[in-house]
Amino acid sequence: MESAAVRVSSPPAPLFEDGLGARHQVLDHTTNERLEALSLRCELTANPSFEAALRERVSRLSGLGHGVYARVRRLEHPPAGPSLIVVAESAPGVRLSEILTLVGQRQLTLDVSAALGLIRQVMSAVAILHETARDAAHGAIGPERIVVTSHARVVLTDYVFGSALEQLHYSPERYWKELRIAVPRSAGLPRFDHRTDVTQIGVVALSLILGRLLQTDEYPARVADVVSSAVSARGEAEPVTAALRTWLTRTLQINLRNAFTSVPEALGAFDDMLSQNGAYAAAPAALEAFLVRYQAHTADPRLKPVPAAQMPVRLQHAPRPIQPASALSDIVPLGASSAELGRSATPRVAAARQYAPREAAEIEPDEGSMVDGLLHFAFTAIVMLAIVGAGIFVLASYYGGGAPFGARRVGTVVVESTPPGVQVVVDGEGRGTTPISLTLRAGEHVLELHGEGEPHVIPVTVQAGAEISQHVDLSPAPPARSRAGATPPTARPAGDGTQSTLAVNASPWAEVWVDGEHVGETPLGNLPVSVGPHEVVFRHPVLGERRHEITVTSSEPARLSVDFSTP
């Protein structure tokens, strides 16, 4: 068991609570990092299988370093009490559930374009997890566990709970009522697999389209009725189109015969729906504009204003940042409450704000300062311009004769590859697999084709109204193979560069690292390694870890096996 390396540096009141437990901001006194500690509910940890499965998943996904995930660092048992703490990196931003709570109270309107943009980002993020560990599911996707950053990006938290939640053996109704975890219907006990993640994405999508969190009695029994009668957050005047309703129905697994079974399938259908339906556009600009409005409405210190370069309207003068990122050096209770700020806020939003950084309390304008006064005016003007710009954008999107606003400012990139089926990433965001036709904003973009081996990176310049084609030949595949549930073996050369192979096995089984690189789960053969000494680590979630040094020669393949049943 790990020793407690973090201390709670804030009062006991939690930063945020959901069905899994309460979250506090903590300071890791060994690295001086600000982290987030989730104290799990005792009802969950009372089941010993829950912790075992959680530990296994934390270990397996320790290499998940993508920026769309708040990386889980470790599990800790607190010095006192039976609870279990999940220590994770802190994602800067606002929980989607907080946003939806505010929108649900009709204090702000979430445009469908912004909602669709968020849905697409969530799907891309989950697809990355499924691609990284094909037998692993997130299991806890929900508005409570999605953070929206000030740069209009989503970060998924708590991605290690899939197999642990499955150990609880609750019914779908109980998962929803007690934990607000959506689980699809199944013949036997609920399983937390990729289909469950698709369902949970469906619940997030439905909430975003409705502009509110789903109520306890709306899932799972009444969800079909909610979808069929759905109107957007704008109200009765804006019914959801049949195409979007069909997509929601398939994502939510309402009819198992035509339900999506994987995220790529749901994502592909989502993109098809957007491309064929002129009424919708997943517009990043609409999301950015919404966040500007949200920040202006709540003065939430976790959402600093979007930099001028990323705003829908370009500025002459950048506003004074309300909360510089560099100011997040310490965590102290913030004296000013939401009431003092003259804003209405939900209890959770207010509670969360109590732990804003010290610098946030020091941003009162310097009275008498002409420069600050001008900057304040400039910032207000920016917000107003952004709101007006976003309004024009959205109006034009919906009433512009079926063609999305700005259609003249986009171009098409057709990407094909040999062999087909290679994952395409544009500017860091997964967009599907080849062959694919992409509609991109005019300007410079970076295409990445993720086949076997290193990604193939292609910078492209898209001209408005033009179509360009990219055909990439990836047929002479490199020797490295992609394995289900494991990253391709990429052991670093440790010797003279001459290549040989390594085969490893473990009884009963183990995850394997070669020279610090995760190469997969046993049995593993033909791992390409350089001639010379290598360190091989075998790790089993329950039986522990074994380390071995092995010297690989060019004369014959190296083999190594361990038996965890022997000391």
Next chain:
Amino acid sequence: MTPRPLSRRVLGFTGLVGVIVVLSAARVAGQDSLDRAQHLYETAAYDEALVVLDRLNTRAAAGASAERVTVQRYRALCLLALGRDDEAGAAIEAIISMDPSFSPPASEVSPRVRTAIADVRRRVLPDVIKQAYAEAKTAYDRQEFTVAAARFGRILALFDDADLADVVADRHLQDLQTLSAGFHALSLSAARPDPPH
């Protein structure tokens, strides 16, 4: 009549050859034992294990089902280790056609292997059930009620399989489940000996 010296030499040479042949056959048999294949697999000698297993597979084609399942199981593991996933899938498919309930516990194999097995089971179990239903129904039609009851019982057990949860909503499978339950009850009833008068 005493044999001539040349004949004795020929007989002696023939005997020696016979002994060598017998010893060689025994050695080959030893090389191709399941224990040896298992040892080669455990020591990560996957290519060598496959050579032995392929020979055993050919010989076991007409042998006991349990031995064939074991051979195919190690073949699948070796093929997965070597990244020959399609061939591994075929081996797993062969196992499931012989033993539809085959699903090693999580403590025995890695999540990657479990996933590979579960994927194949999800794909082939519907067809396996349909085939099993046809066989059970044939036994029922022949009035072999004890056999039919056992076969329908195994089919019903498969419907509780977690790997089948994704496809169990299929209308045809639901129909087969209903029919199997009905014929199972009828077979049990018909197989029961008549009460003494």
